[in-house]
Amino acid sequence: MKKLIYIFIAFLSASCLRLDDNLFNADNSIESYQLDNYTGEVDFTLDDSYKIPESLIHVFQLTSDYNGDQKNIYAIYIGDMANIATDTVIMYCHGNKDHMDFYWQRAKLLAHVGGKNRYGVLMIDYRGYGLSEGESSEQSIYADVHAALKWLEKQGLTNERFMMYGFSLGSAPTCQLTANPTCLVPSKVILEAPFASAEVMVQDASGLSLPASYFTNYTIDNAEEIKKISQPLMWLHGTNDNFLNIKTHGEVVYKNHGGTSKNAQRISGADHGDVPLVMGFTAYTDSIASFIVK
Amino acid sequence: MRYLVASILTLTILAGCNPTRYVAPLEEKQVAVTANLGGSLINYGGTPMPIPLTSVGAGYGLKENLTLFGNVHTTSLAFGVFQTDIGALYSIKKPDTTGFGLSISPVINWMIDGWNGKGRIYPQVDFNGYYQYQTDGNFAYGGISSWVELNSTKAHGETQQTIFLPSLFLGHTFVKPKMNYQIELRYNGFNTSNEKIVVDYISPGNTGALGIYFGVYKKF
Numbered sequence: 001m002k003k004l005i006y007i008f009i010a011f012l013s014a015s016c017l018r019l020d021d022n023l024f025n026a027d028n029s030i031e032s033y034q035l036d037n038y039t040g041e042v043d044f045t046l047d048d049s050y051k052i053p054e055s056l057i058h059v060f061q062l063t064s065d066y067n068g069d070q071k072n073i074y075a076i077y078i079g080d081m082a083n084i085a086t087d088t089v090i091m092y093c094h095g096n097k098d099h100m101d102f103y104w105q106r107a108k109l110l111a112h113v114g115g116k117n118r119y120g121v122l123m124i125d126y127r128g129y130g131l132s133e134g135e136s137s138e139q140s141i142y143a144d145v146h147a148a149l150k151w152l153e154k155q156g157l158t159n160e161r162f163m164m165y166g167f168s169l170g171s172a173p174t175c176q177l178t179a180n181p182t183c184l185v186p187s188k189v190i191l192e193a194p195f196a197s198a199e200v201m202v203q204d205a206s207g208l209s210l211p212a213s214y215f216t217n218y219t220i221d222n223a224e225e226i227k228k229i230s231q232p233l234m235w236l237h238g239t240n241d242n243f244l245n246i247k248t249h250g251e252v253v254y255k256n257h258g259g260t261s262k263n264a265q266r267i268s269g270a271d272h273g274d275v276p277l278v279m280g281f282t283a284y285t286d287s288i289a290s291f292i293v294k
Numbered sequence: 295m296r297y298l299v300a301s302i303l304t305l306t307i308l309a310g311c312n313p314t315r316y317v318a319p320l321e322e323k324q325v326a327v328t329a330n331l332g333g334s335l336i337n338y339g340g341t342p343m344p345i346p347l348t349s350v351g352a353g354y355g356l357k358e359n360l361t362l363f364g365n366v367h368t369t370s371l372a373f374g375v376f377q378t379d380i381g382a383l384y385s386i387k388k389p390d391t392t393g394f395g396l397s398i399s400p401v402i403n404w405m406i407d408g409w410n411g412k413g414r415i416y417p418q419v420d421f422n423g424y425y426q427y428q429t430d431g432n433f434a435y436g437g438i439s440s441w442v443e444l445n446s447t448k449a450h451g452e453t454q455q456t457i458f459l460p461s462l463f464l465g466h467t468f469v470k471p472k473m474n475y476q477i478e479l480r481y482n483g484f485n486t487s488n489e490k491i492v493v494d495y496i497s498p499g500n501t502g503a504l505g506i507y508f509g510v511y512k513k514f
Contacts (some may be wrong), residue, residue: 199449
């Protein structure tokens with residue numbers, strides 16, 4: 001009887017609905033990146049003082065290989081590409097929405113940390129986002145970010161001048177590739193409004209201790225991966241985050257950090273997408289700058 | 295962002311998978327097969343909609359005052375989760391023709407996924423009151439129900455704060471010779487905050503979720 005039940009369940013599993021793809025809210029309808037000219041929805045817009053000189057904006061393609069599935073993905077580097085070997089660079093892993101135009105204002109802010117264009121900033125569109133080919137999955141976004149890190153490594157960047165910044169979904173590749181290095185390893189990690197895990201998301205919504213596997217095959221287990229991370233951590237999270245609860249997601253990630261040096265920024269009144277806005281752009285960039293130079 | 299991600303959790307329940315199974319007992323040795331549809335209401339891209347949860351099952355009148363029942367949750371099944379509820383309805387007071395009735399129903403909810411074999415058991419108890427306003431016919435009902443969380447910890451070893459996940463319900467059953475039709479409104483998880491989570495539940499306040507449910511019973 002027990003065998004029959006397992007066979008029944010196995011049969012069902014073979015053709016089951018899963019809601020994994022819904023995690024990725026990508027927009028691949030654009031024909032080109034508009035950056036400052038983008039007129040779609042954004043979380044906030046910076047004034048002209050944050051404008052980046054055209055000569056320091058580089059849109060290019062990378063090849064990402066996920067288990068032999070090679071895709072061309074798009075990247076934007078803000079800074080002098082000739083000086084990557086001697087600059088400090090922040091790898092910005094964006095969230096699950098739209099494409100790089102949506103996150104352009106955020107990338108520009110990071111390019112003003114410690115002064116205009118003091119640090120280089122690299123951002124990519126995961127496969128299926130913007131002009132990047134393919135379709136995203138939890139594992140494929142790790143492969144895409146790995147491709148970006150390989151590119152930085154090839155430009156001569158070394159671990160001690162490399163930082164990773166993960167926002168929302170971007171916290172997953174940041175934690176994964178820091179905890180389980182495949183090439184470059186960041187010397188410091190910044191997480192803004194991170195996921196704890198898919199399981200926390202399920203349990204928050206159901207009110208019960210349900211396993212994530214009832215709904216999705218993804219784990220996004222930042223709360224466990226961060227235990228392996230000993231690099232200094234800066235964590236920013238809005239107290240009013242209406243999507244990833246600061247208590248059940250952010251606080252757990254922060255608490256589980258495996259290192260001894262960590263900095264928490266609980267931003268009073270901020271929601272999921274407006275931490276820099278509520279902090280104030282100058283306070284935000286100053287705060288990150290002091291974390292990096294500390 | 296939240297609208298699409300919310301659909302990840304279209305099976306999430308706030309303990310509101312189904313309507314009340316039985317409020318009044320079946321006749322002794324009577325058999326019924328049932329189908330149910332409905333779930334908690336969510337805001338999906340600005341449009342209120344019930345989570346479309348379905349289940350099918352059967353009931354049997356073991357005694358005049360004791361009905362046994364079991365159900366399989368078919369939407370869960372489609373997602374690779376075998377979910378069932380098995381329970382009994384004990385009639386405390388049954389009106390002879392018209393009038394008030396009372397009943398209590400202990401239920402075991404059991405589920406296991408076909409991916410990792412992770413199982414969960416949630417005991418549940420329903421307290422039902424009903425008013426039968428037609429002789430052997432239609433009745434309106436209401437009551438309170440609660441799931442019980444047996445795990446003391448949740449993900450990442452954090453303390454499970456919610457032990458009881460109660461629901462209030464009001465419904466009506468249209469009784470025909472061979473069929474019953476049920477409609478029910480529930481206020482699921484009214485003791486649990488619905489703020490700062492991925493699903494945008496619809497509720498009268500900042501707790502729980504309203505749900506709407508339909509049931510069809512074929513009697514033999």
